[in-house]
Amino acid sequence: MQEEKFYVYILQSQKDFSFYTGQCTDLDKRMSKHNDGFSKYTSSKRPLRLVYFELVPTRTAALLREKQIKKMKSRTFIENLIKNWKL
Numbered sequence: 001m002q003e004e005k006f007y008v009y010i011l012q013s014q015k016d017f018s019f020y021t022g023q024c025t026d027l028d029k030r031m032s033k034h035n036d037g038f039s040k041y042t043s044s045k046r047p048l049r050l051v052y053f054e055l056v057p058t059r060t061a062a063l064l065r066e067k068q069i070k071k072m073k074s075r076t077f078i079e080n081l082i083k084n085w086k087l
Contacts, residue, residue, distance in 0.1 A: 013045035
């Protein structure tokens with residue numbers, strides 16, 4: 001059985017340059033849903049570009065990391081996270 005992966009990701013709107021943070025198990029599928037307009041918050045902000053992601057070991061860790069990033073409420077924090085991101 002394949003081990004499930006969890007992602008925390010940040011998208012940037014190419015329309016208004018705002019950021020959206022989320023978490024999922026299938027990043028490709030989730031990106032498609034965002035760009036196809038199936039996500040309520042991001043549907044009006046399309047097109048979207050994936051600018052950052054982290055792979056985390058559990059759903060709990062993904063939810064906690066997503067919350068941590070959102071809690072910062074800082075564009076500078078997110079821009080620094082993206083700038084220092086290493087794949």
